[in-house]
Amino acid sequence: xxxxLKNGIVYDPANNIAGEKKDVMFKDGKxxxxxxxxxxxxxxxxxxxxxxxxxxxxxxxxPKLVVGRLYRPEDSRKGVTSKTDVCRSESGFSIPSCPATxxxxxRMGYGTVTEAAMPPLEAKHTHEEIMAIPNxxxxxxxxxxxxxxxxxxxxxGKIDEIAAFISSWLKITKGYGIKIxxxxxxxxxxxxxxxxxxxxPVPYFDVTGREVLRALAQANExxxxxxxxxxxxxxxxxxxxxxxxxxxxxxIKDIEKKSSVRDQTIHLTHAQFHSYAGTxxxxxxxxxxxxxxxxxxNKHVTCDIGQxxxxxxxxxTADGPMEFDLxxxxxxxxxxxxxxxxxxxxxxxxxxxxxxxxxxxxWAVGLELFLKINDPWQVCLTTDHPNAGPFIRYPRIISWLMxxxxxxxxxxNNEVRVWSYKRTSLGTLxxxxxxxxxxxxxxxxxxxxxGYQDRGELTPGFNADIAVYDLNxxxxxxxxxxxxxxxxxxxxxxxxxxxxxxxxxxxxxKIVPSRTxxxxxQGFEEQEKAVMEEVMPTFTRYYTVKFExxxxxxxxxxxxxxxxVQAGK
Amino acid sequence: MKTIILTLKKKxxxxxxxxxxxxxxxxxxxxxxxxxxxxxVGNRRxxxxxxFDIEVEGSAEGPEEVKMILDGDFGRVKYIGCKxxxxxxxxxxxxxxxxxxxxxxxxxxxxxxxxSYAGREMRGGELEIKGNTREFCGCSYIGDWRGMSGGKIILxxxxxxxxxxxxxxxxxxxxxxxxxxxGIHMNKGFIQIDGDVTRWPGGQMKNGNILINGKLGMLxxxxxxxxxxxxxxxxxxxxxxxxxxxxxxxxxxGKGGLYLNAEKNREYL
Numbered sequence: 001x002x003x004x005l006k007n008g009i010v011y012d013p014a015n016n017i018a019g020e021k022k023d024v025m026f027k028d029g030k031x032x033x034x035x036x037x038x039x040x041x042x043x044x045x046x047x048x049x050x051x052x053x054x055x056x057x058x059x060x061x062x063p064k065l066v067v068g069r070l071y072r073p074e075d076s077r078k079g080v081t082s083k084t085d086v087c088r089s090e091s092g093f094s095i096p097s098c099p100a101t102x103x104x105x106x107r108m109g110y111g112t113v114t115e116a117a118m119p120p121l122e123a124k125h126t127h128e129e130i131m132a133i134p135n136x137x138x139x140x141x142x143x144x145x146x147x148x149x150x151x152x153x154x155x156x157g158k159i160d161e162i163a164a165f166i167s168s169w170l171k172i173t174k175g176y177g178i179k180i181x182x183x184x185x186x187x188x189x190x191x192x193x194x195x196x197x198x199x200x201p202v203p204y205f206d207v208t209g210r211e212v213l214r215a216l217a218q219a220n221e222x223x224x225x226x227x228x229x230x231x232x233x234x235x236x237x238x239x240x241x242x243x244x245x246x247x248x249x250x251x252i253k254d255i256e257k258k259s260s261v262r263d264q265t266i267h268l269t270h271a272q273f274h275s276y277a278g279t280x281x282x283x284x285x286x287x288x289x290x291x292x293x294x295x296x297x298n299k300h301v302t303c304d305i306g307q308x309x310x311x312x313x314x315x316x317t318a319d320g321p322m323e324f325d326l327x328x329x330x331x332x333x334x335x336x337x338x339x340x341x342x343x344x345x346x347x348x349x350x351x352x353x354x355x356x357x358x359x360x361x362x363w364a365v366g367l368e369l370f371l372k373i374n375d376p377w378q379v380c381l382t383t384d385h386p387n388a389g390p391f392i393r394y395p396r397i398i399s400w401l402m403x404x405x406x407x408x409x410x411x412x413n414n415e416v417r418v419w420s421y422k423r424t425s426l427g428t429l430x431x432x433x434x435x436x437x438x439x440x441x442x443x444x445x446x447x448x449x450x451g452y453q454d455r456g457e458l459t460p461g462f463n464a465d466i467a468v469y470d471l472n473x474x475x476x477x478x479x480x481x482x483x484x485x486x487x488x489x490x491x492x493x494x495x496x497x498x499x500x501x502x503x504x505x506x507x508x509x510k511i512v513p514s515r516t517x518x519x520x521x522q523g524f525e526e527q528e529k530a531v532m533e534e535v536m537p538t539f540t541r542y543y544t545v546k547f548e549x550x551x552x553x554x555x556x557x558x559x560x561x562x563x564x565v566q567a568g569k
Numbered sequence: 570m571k572t573i574i575l576t577l578k579k580k581x582x583x584x585x586x587x588x589x590x591x592x593x594x595x596x597x598x599x600x601x602x603x604x605x606x607x608x609x610v611g612n613r614r615x616x617x618x619x620x621f622d623i624e625v626e627g628s629a630e631g632p633e634e635v636k637m638i639l640d641g642d643f644g645r646v647k648y649i650g651c652k653x654x655x656x657x658x659x660x661x662x663x664x665x666x667x668x669x670x671x672x673x674x675x676x677x678x679x680x681x682x683x684x685s686y687a688g689r690e691m692r693g694g695e696l697e698i699k700g701n702t703r704e705f706c707g708c709s710y711i712g713d714w715r716g717m718s719g720g721k722i723i724l725x726x727x728x729x730x731x732x733x734x735x736x737x738x739x740x741x742x743x744x745x746x747x748x749x750x751x752g753i754h755m756n757k758g759f760i761q762i763d764g765d766v767t768r769w770p771g772g773q774m775k776n777g778n779i780l781i782n783g784k785l786g787m788l789x790x791x792x793x794x795x796x797x798x799x800x801x802x803x804x805x806x807x808x809x810x811x812x813x814x815x816x817x818x819x820x821x822x823g824k825g826g827l828y829l830n831a832e833k834n835r836e837y838l
Binding site: 074 | 709710711712713714
């Protein structure tokens with residue numbers, strides 16, 4: 001089937017197209033240069049056309065989500081809809097049901113989402129949930145930052161073993177890249193503690209976050225994975241944590257990049273939670289200036305923000321000790337889980353309210369980072385869904401980024417408290433994103449950061465993943481009309497995935513099964529074999545599952561999209 | 570003033586749901602609208618006239634001018650008066666789950682028994698139950714930590730388990746007996762129980778007050794003896810008699826008050 005999207009205003013940052021009136025053509029699921037006269041014409045005259053959205057960091061599938069839904073029925077009752085001819089019924093606000101997750105991303109014009117924390121032991125379950133989410137391609141990142149094998153080899157400086165282990169474990173778990181959460185901190189939580197900063201050793205293994213980060217970054221480059229290490233640094237949410245963040249980014253600066261499909265060697269995730277100065281919540285100040293400054297000066301770093309949306313949400317992370325701190329802080333119910341030998345996790349409901357000084361401060365720090373990081377290719381739009389707010393708020397964040405007036409109005413009207421401008425510099429920032437920059441932080445930059453070679457741009461040969469929004473960039477003034485921006489980005493006029501129209505005028509019209517993106521490293525088979533011989537005695541001794549039941553078999557990823565890389569090339 | 574009378578003619582085995590039939594929504598409905606209305610039954614809808622004879626008299630400008638009289642056994646009708654903000658509903662029979670849930674104003678009178686979750690998350694208004702009710706009367710939604718926050722529940726019969734769970738405002742009066750864990754997790758508001766209580770009132774309470782005039786089976790260790798008070802005044806209300814006052818629940822650093830009638834509970838003295 002051939003289609004032509006006619007007369008749209010195209011924003012395609014990867015091809016340096018910023019608001020040009022042109023046609024976009026696709027055939028059999030791919031973007032093409034020409035179509036025949038039989039092509040079906042979709043009239044999108046003067047509407048915004050972009051590649052479909054790519055979310056570089058969210059929590060949408062896996063055991064944390066299930067526990068969250070089980071223990072927050074009061075969240076599930078929000079957002080309930082009846083089934084339609086096309087859709088199943090939806091439920092949930094911060095932790096929507098699997099179908100609702102797919103539908104809501106589709107309605108916003110998104111096509112690809114990263115599941116940013118997959119415990120290898122729970123990988124099977126994560127893939128089962130990915131199967132239950134429609135309309136998206138999902139990129140799971142397995143957790144390695146507190147893995148016993150990694151900690152041991154990092155201590156001994158055995159980088160090649162770590163590389164072989166990663167190579168093998170990406171195959172075993174069908175994962176895409178290396179996620180690191182609070183390196184050494186979650187393992188320390190197994191001993192009832194935490195680590196502070198990157199040079200605080202974890203009990204028993206006696207290895208530091210710095211050593212683990214460097215080892216995993218080196219392993220990542222030995223393998224030449226399409227994504228860099230994806231790091232949630234230590235000390236999340238602690239006032240005075242910005243030096244830890246800068247040290248984390250700096251400690252791997254000298255490691256040489258061995259991949260041509262991306263620019264960075266470290267991706268800092270939910271930077272907002274890691275950019276605080278001060279010593280306590282009484283004297284907390286923004287550290288966004290320092291973190292943004294480091295990112296502006298160092299091209300080996302990319303980040304996403306984790307913008308606070310001022311909603312009641314559910315925090316869930318593999319950073320077990322942080323969740324305990326949060327539970328102590330707000331007194332709400334807490335779930336905690338140890339993932340044997342690998343990681344842990346915690347879940348606590350959280351209310352970010354504009355009436356609370358701390359939430360207002362966090363809201364402002366996120367926006368400050370967006371506005372102070374100069375190169376939009378180094379920053380992505382996320383809410384760390386659902387930690388800082390649900391992903392359905394992306395359109396609202398876009399409206400904030402595009403309107404200094406709206407931000408000022410929120411501060412003036414007391415929609416956020418004085419800490420939003422007394423403890424940060426947000427009140428002094430009048431930068432406004434344009435549509436091209438929005439297209440960069442929601443599409444082109446995440447695609448480049450993940451090394452995707454098939455999406456994120458409207459280049460012939462790429463997947464026909466396209467979003468059309470009912471906005472005319474020539475007539476709308478985003479600075480003055482934030483509500484219109486939010487509405488349009490929340491209800492795509494068309495969401496097209498692999499050439500199939502999934503959303504029309506904000507309504508789901510078609511359901512397609514999800515696909516799983518994972519990385520298959522080749523040329524490392526000998527090393528993998530050797531490392532498995534080393535791993536197996538420990539595995540057999542300490543894991544409560546048999547290795548035969550640990551592996552994610554092919555039927556757990558029925559629609560795989562495999563990125564094959566030649567190790568070190 | 571508008572009077573709407575629904576008289577039961579057939580009782581459904583599967584529960585009907587009445588959250589769309591509240592004064593706020595039906596004040597401008599005439600008889601024809603009711604007769605065309607399809608009521609949710611399980612996962613489907615059926616004509617309201619299959620189950621009830623409908624009479625509508627008078628007219629109303631707003632919900633406050635509506636009086637709904639539900640005649641017959643409404644023991645398989647859920648969500649009666651759910652989310653209503655004004656007007657009056659009288660049930661001349663039993664009511665099923667969630668009667669008066671999330672109510673904001675107006676009045677509901679149940680002349681029979683009400684099932685569990687009566688007055689769940691009430692924010693205002695008055696719910697009077699002449700018979701008994703069961704578990705989670707005046708409680709929160711499952712999983713939530715924010716319960717009933719306003720209004721008044723008057724229960725002439727007995728209450729079940731976890732009465733006023735997570736109560737954060739409003740008043741609950743029980744003339745009969747009460748089962749375990751009344752006022753669990755409560756942090757504000759007032760519960761008065763005139764009958765006997767099996768055990769453990771005020772578990773994990775942070776604040777608010779519970780007054781028990783009947784006999785208490787077993788007290789929780791987290792509530793510690795404070796003083797003997799005579800004719801106490803609680804939340805601006807005066808009570809006559811001698812009460813043993815406990816404070817707790819110390820397990821959660823709570824500052825709540827539990828007043829126990831001294832005459833009926835001499836073994837606690």
